[in-house]
Amino acid sequence: MDPLLQKLNAAQREAVLHVDGPLLILAGPGSGKTRVVTHRIAHLLKQGVHASQILALTFTNKAAQEMRRRVEQLAPGERVWVSTFHRFGARLLRERADLVGLGQNFTIYDTSDSRQTLKRVIEAEKIPTMHYTADRIAAGISSAKNKLITADEYQPRSSSPLSSVVARAYPAYQERLLASSAVDFDDLLLHVAKLLKDNPEVRAELDSRFRYVLVDEYQDTNRAQYVILRALSLDYPNLAATGDPDQSIYGWRGADLNNILDFEKDYGQAKVIRLEQNYRSTKAILRAADMLIGHNQRRKKKALFTENDEGAPIRLVTYADQDAEASAIAQQIRAAIDSGERKASDFAVFYRINALSRSVERALRAHRVPFQMVRGQEFYQRKEIKDVLAYCQLINNPKDDVAFVRTVNSPTRGIGKKTLDALNDHAYRYGTPLLDAAREAGLIEGLAKRSATKLSQFVALVEKLASRAAGPVEEVIGSVITESGYRQRLVDSDDEEDASRLANIEELLTDARQFDEESEGEFEGGAGLEEYLERTWLVNETDNWEDDSDKVTLMTLHAAKGLEFPVVYLVAVEDGILPHERSSMDTQQLEEERRLAFVGITRAEQQLQLSLVRRRDFRGQRRMAVPSSFLMEMPTAEMDTDHGGQTFEIDPWEQFELPPEEEVWTDPNAAEPEESKPSISAAITTAAELSGEAAPKPSHPPQPHTRFSPDDFSLDMTVRHPEYGLGKIKSLSGAGKRRAATVEFALAGERRIVLAHSPLEPVGNKG
Numbered sequence: 001m002d003p004l005l006q007k008l009n010a011a012q013r014e015a016v017l018h019v020d021g022p023l024l025i026l027a028g029p030g031s032g033k034t035r036v037v038t039h040r041i042a043h044l045l046k047q048g049v050h051a052s053q054i055l056a057l058t059f060t061n062k063a064a065q066e067m068r069r070r071v072e073q074l075a076p077g078e079r080v081w082v083s084t085f086h087r088f089g090a091r092l093l094r095e096r097a098d099l100v101g102l103g104q105n106f107t108i109y110d111t112s113d114s115r116q117t118l119k120r121v122i123e124a125e126k127i128p129t130m131h132y133t134a135d136r137i138a139a140g141i142s143s144a145k146n147k148l149i150t151a152d153e154y155q156p157r158s159s160s161p162l163s164s165v166v167a168r169a170y171p172a173y174q175e176r177l178l179a180s181s182a183v184d185f186d187d188l189l190l191h192v193a194k195l196l197k198d199n200p201e202v203r204a205e206l207d208s209r210f211r212y213v214l215v216d217e218y219q220d221t222n223r224a225q226y227v228i229l230r231a232l233s234l235d236y237p238n239l240a241a242t243g244d245p246d247q248s249i250y251g252w253r254g255a256d257l258n259n260i261l262d263f264e265k266d267y268g269q270a271k272v273i274r275l276e277q278n279y280r281s282t283k284a285i286l287r288a289a290d291m292l293i294g295h296n297q298r299r300k301k302k303a304l305f306t307e308n309d310e311g312a313p314i315r316l317v318t319y320a321d322q323d324a325e326a327s328a329i330a331q332q333i334r335a336a337i338d339s340g341e342r343k344a345s346d347f348a349v350f351y352r353i354n355a356l357s358r359s360v361e362r363a364l365r366a367h368r369v370p371f372q373m374v375r376g377q378e379f380y381q382r383k384e385i386k387d388v389l390a391y392c393q394l395i396n397n398p399k400d401d402v403a404f405v406r407t408v409n410s411p412t413r414g415i416g417k418k419t420l421d422a423l424n425d426h427a428y429r430y431g432t433p434l435l436d437a438a439r440e441a442g443l444i445e446g447l448a449k450r451s452a453t454k455l456s457q458f459v460a461l462v463e464k465l466a467s468r469a470a471g472p473v474e475e476v477i478g479s480v481i482t483e484s485g486y487r488q489r490l491v492d493s494d495d496e497e498d499a500s501r502l503a504n505i506e507e508l509l510t511d512a513r514q515f516d517e518e519s520e521g522e523f524e525g526g527a528g529l530e531e532y533l534e535r536t537w538l539v540n541e542t543d544n545w546e547d548d549s550d551k552v553t554l555m556t557l558h559a560a561k562g563l564e565f566p567v568v569y570l571v572a573v574e575d576g577i578l579p580h581e582r583s584s585m586d587t588q589q590l591e592e593e594r595r596l597a598f599v600g601i602t603r604a605e606q607q608l609q610l611s612l613v614r615r616r617d618f619r620g621q622r623r624m625a626v627p628s629s630f631l632m633e634m635p636t637a638e639m640d641t642d643h644g645g646q647t648f649e650i651d652p653w654e655q656f657e658l659p660p661e662e663e664v665w666t667d668p669n670a671a672e673p674e675e676s677k678p679s680i681s682a683a684i685t686t687a688a689e690l691s692g693e694a695a696p697k698p699s700h701p702p703q704p705h706t707r708f709s710p711d712d713f714s715l716d717m718t719v720r721h722p723e724y725g726l727g728k729i730k731s732l733s734g735a736g737k738r739r740a741a742t743v744e745f746a747l748a749g750e751r752r753i754v755l756a757h758s759p760l761e762p763v764g765n766k767g
């Protein structure tokens with residue numbers, strides 16, 4: 001048999017051998033979907049398809065890089081375009097920038113740059129924001145863009161005050177981006193989708209150029225991505241999508257599960273292949289994952305089996321607090337390494353939000369366990385790095401207003417807010433970029449002569465730097481930091497922090513040198529600088545992850561997608577964290593949280609430990625942690641549980657005085673705080689928060705006033721107890737104040753609870 005097909009099972013082989021026509025590979029975790037994608041590319045090449053006719057898309061740079069590596073192994077010497085959606089979008093857009101009114105040298109704004117632009121627009125155009133924060137408004141714009149609603153098409157809904165603010169801010173923001181020849185991340189897809197829609201000849205050309213399109217993790221595509229893929233597969237419908245609806249975890253970024261669920265409808269005669277054998281995990285791990293995901297209502301059931309061993313039982317451990325949790329994990333890892341049983345890179349620690357990593361980092365350090373934190377963007381997000389890169393941005397794209405604002409007074413040149421305001425007004429009035437406005441500084445009304453001179457000096461600096469833009473990137477950055485005085489200011493400072501800033505800038509020079517070496521001879525006339533900037537703009541979470549180093553990996557659940565590790569620790573499996581507190585009022589969001597937990601669990605090959613704590617210090621507050629509702633949905637009885645001598649006997653409610661009788665019976669929903677109501681914009685507040693950048697609000701124990709009445713409880717109902725966690729009502733007895741429920745708690749076992757005196761809450765009927 002062809003060696004390419006040897007390491008594939010029958011269903012995988014069928015998918016690999018499929019050449020023409022739409023193909024959907026629908027399968028659970030660890031079943032070889034990604035393997036099929038790489039082997040299919042190799043097979044296409046073998047069939048004589050030219051490498052340039054193949055386009056493979058995925059979501060993270062890491063995944064793209066890994067795919068490229070595997071293809072290279074299977075088909076040495078072939079250069080297939082394997083990319084993330086955003087990089088692909090950026091590349092295509094540079095080829096056709098004129099069609100959407102952008103300069104070819106457009107800048108890609110990151111979240112903070114686009115937020116700043118939005119704020120400036122709101123201020124300059126005096127748009128009434130009705131107290132909505134820029135983040136909320138930005139989320140509204142982003143959500144519209146992900147649904148492919150352009151600024152002209154956006155219609156406010158009368159039921160949503162936020163949408164009427166968005167309706168004013170969106171067009172103004174978009175206009176400003178265009179004037180700066182800049183795009184935000186969403187635009188990379190929006191512009192391309194629109195370009196393909198409005199220019200049939202361009203669409204047809206690209207459709208024929210990319211004869212075979214492959215997409216991994218198709219379940220995470222949003223509307224814009226869907227439209228792009230559709231446009232590239234009309235005349236040549238050779239789209240192969242692989243995905244798992246149960247692993248869709250980017251709903252907050254507009255991912256639309258219907259894209260995968262409707263594939264067969266959208267692409268007639270699609271061949272659908274299901275892969276049912278999991279090669280990754282033990283039976284014990286797979287069983288728990290399967291049970292958990294079975295609680296999602298909105299899903300198609302899938303069969304998944306493994307011939308792997310039963311494996312060790314999953315460990316479910318309760319620790320006293322997060323330090324105990326972290327140091328126990330570090331100790332276990334240390335011991336396994338010392339005994340020679342495992343190496344550091346066998347381990348991964350996952351958490352729902354980045355803020356939870358700190359105690360784990362500290363403990364690993366204390367136990368001298370090498371580790372790497374996967375936290376994208378960090379380097380390029382540092383202030384000093386952004387400052388220096390902003391000069392490069394301005395050289396590359398003189399219309400870039402954000403870069404202008406960032407550099408004009410950094411290092412300090414005595415150009416103050418008043419000067420900038422006058423400049424900004426002028427730029428708005430005449431519709432010019434700030435740099436052009438600064439060129440006319442002498443003519444600007446209300447600008448002092450001294451200020452005008454300073455602005456002219458700055459313009460001269462930028463022009464001087466721009467004249468050298470065509471050289472190697474390292475030299476460009478070298479002259480930026482020297483000529484601007486940026487380096488000198490750091491050198492002269494006594495501040496410790498400035499010393500470390502200086503070191504970071506040296507690091508940036510090294511980074512640029514590496515880029516120059518990698519791309520030697522590839523670019524001409526300044527294109528190198530643009531390519532380098534693009535690299536810094538489109539880094540994502542998994543970029544700084546080295547899989548060949550012997551270190552423990554620390555990452556958020558979102559970043560873990562597609563990866564696998566022999567031993568996985570999932571920490572803080574607690575209510576309010578996983579599931580995230582924000583999801584508690586919304587069934588759809590709760591299901592997405594469940595999928596996130598599912599993704600985490602299914603990364604584990606041999607061993608999995610789930611842990612939680614009794615007390616967690618969080619955002620400066622100490623609170624009693626409640627076990628995650630998801631634990632109740634897993635086979636905890638067969639797990640190796642250890643509550644570390646922690647009992648569930650303490651009653652924190654003793655400290656509360658019972659309120660007067662009549663208050664006990666008030667409607668718990670009547671006084672629901674405004675901000676806990678679900679809304680679209682709350683659902684997508686900020687990408688950063690949801691991807692784990694920020695912490696959820698700590699959940700406070702409900703006040704006794706909000707207790708429920710015995711009538712609120714019924715048989716089989718899921719309930720939450722602040723101390724025992726989640727449970728199900730097995731039986732009810734007695735009446736009135738003596739009415740009691742016998743509840744089977746996931747962790748604390750069976751308890752009889754007198755309802756009138758309990759803090760028990762129903763959890764059903766949400767969403």
Ligand SMILES: Nc1ncnc2c1ncn2[C@@H]1O[C@H](COP(=O)(O)OP(=O)(O)OP(=O)(O)O)[C@@H](O)[C@H]1O
Pocket residue numbers: 007008009012027028029030031032033034035036244247278279280561562563564
């Ligand atoms: N036929 C096979 N024989 C042996 N090992 C296999 C086979 N197919 C896949 N594997 C291995 O199983 C593991 C999971 O494969 P892969 O990562 O492709 O799964 P996946 O379906 O993409 O998973 P996920 O949904 O988590 O992305 C990998 O280590 C892969 O090498």
Ligand SMILES: [Mg+2]
Pocket residue numbers: 033034035562
């Ligand atoms: Mg995969």
